[in-house]
Amino acid sequence: MKQQAKVVRFAVPEGRGEYGTQGEREMRRSNALLEETVRQRTAELERTNARLEESLRQLQIAQAQLLFAERLATIGQLAAGLGHEINNPLAFILGNLDYVQQQLARTSGAPSPEDSQEMMEALADARDGAERVRLIVRDLKVLSHPNDMELGPVDVVATLRGAAKVAAYEVRGRARLVEALDAVPPVNAHRARLCQVFLNLLINAAHAIPPGQATRNEIRLSARMDGTTRVLVEVSDTGCGISPGNLERIFSPFFTTKPVGVGTGLGLSVCHGIVTALGGDISVESEVGRGSTFRVSLPVYEASCIEVGSSRAA
Known part of the structure; x- marks a missing residue:
């Protein structure tokens, strides 16, 4: 009797064959x-x-x-002084031109050598006065230039002197202006904004000194290299100084120690914003009764930085 082979069948759960397709x-x-x-x-x-x-x-x-x-508010505060600064040389120019005109009318012909010499000197003086007006207008034009974000090489010494000309009326009668400006390379900046920084610092220095004491006080401008890649500018005064409590807030917006209606309280805050945006630093050191020193450190324009480094290495 033959034994039948057992067939083993595995039960496939219902739907098992569709698992792969359903999972996909x-x-x-x-x-x-x-x-x-x-x-x-x-x-x-x-x-x-x-x-x-x-x-x-x-x-x-x-x-x-x-x-x-x-910047325009600062120019507005200086308007009377700027008018005086321009009016003086204009009066000088007109006086000298009137003199030359009278001399020519008097001689009614070829003037004598002495008269010619005097008229030439008067015309030279008139030209000097006109040049002074031109420089003031040029510096005002820099300050009133609309803002843009373009940076480039800026002559620090020329910018400092331009700001000093605009602030001259505020400084005169309060202090002697002393300059100690080394030949420094250009910095990477925006000229109008940098002039705004220096002008604000000069005005603050002047306002820290009571009027009528110019012989006993001074405002000192200095510029020198700080290492090989930075220029250091200092604006120092012998004024009233800043109290320690105010020093902590001196660069805060709308903070001011001036009377109500004098200044906007934004000057030093704006200075801080401009300098830091240029990759620089601004700081202050002050002592009550002895004066203050504001320091502005700015990066040298890159091409100048290379030239300074190579010249020193040589």
């Missing part, structure tokens, strides 16, 4: 959902970035307008 469909569905989520999040981030960029642009515009407004 679920995975594809999950991947599609994930991709859609990523696309939505990416689009949302792009919209957020666009809003942030627009907000940053608006803030930059507002900052530029604030800097320009503060």
Whole structure:
């Protein structure tokens, strides 16, 4: 009798053959959902970035307008003094030209050598006065130039002297202006904004000294190299000084020790913003009753930095 072979059958759970296909469909569905989520999040981030960029642009515009407004406010405060500074040389010019005109009318022909010499001297004096007016107007033009973000090489010494000319009426009658300006390389800056910094520091120094004591006080401007890559500018005065409590807030917006209606309280805050935006530093050292020294450190223009380094190495 033959033994029959046993056939073993394994029970396949219902739907087992469809597991692979169903799993793939679920995975594809999950991947599609994930991709859609990523696309939505990416689009949302792009919209957020666009809003942030627009907000940053608006803030930059507002900052530029604030800097320009503060600069014009400073010029407005100096308007009377600037008119005096321009009026004096103009009166001098007109007086000398009137003299030459009268001399020519009197001689009614070829003047004598003595008369010619006097008229030549009068014309030279008139030309000097006109040059003084031209320089004042040039420095005012620099200050009133609209803001832009373009940086480049700026002559620190020329900018300091330009600011000193504009502030001359404020300084005169309060202190002697002393200059100790070394030949320094250009710094990487914006000329109008840098002039605004120096002008504000000069005006503050002048206002720290009571009028009528020019022989006993001085405001000192100095410029020198600080290492090989930075220029250090100092504006020092022998005025009333700043109390320790105020020193901590001296660069804060709208903080001022001046009477109400005098100044905007933004001068030093604006100076701090301009200098730090240029990659520089500004600091102050002061003692009550002995005066203050403001220090501005600025990076040398890169091409000049290379030249200074190579010349010193040689």
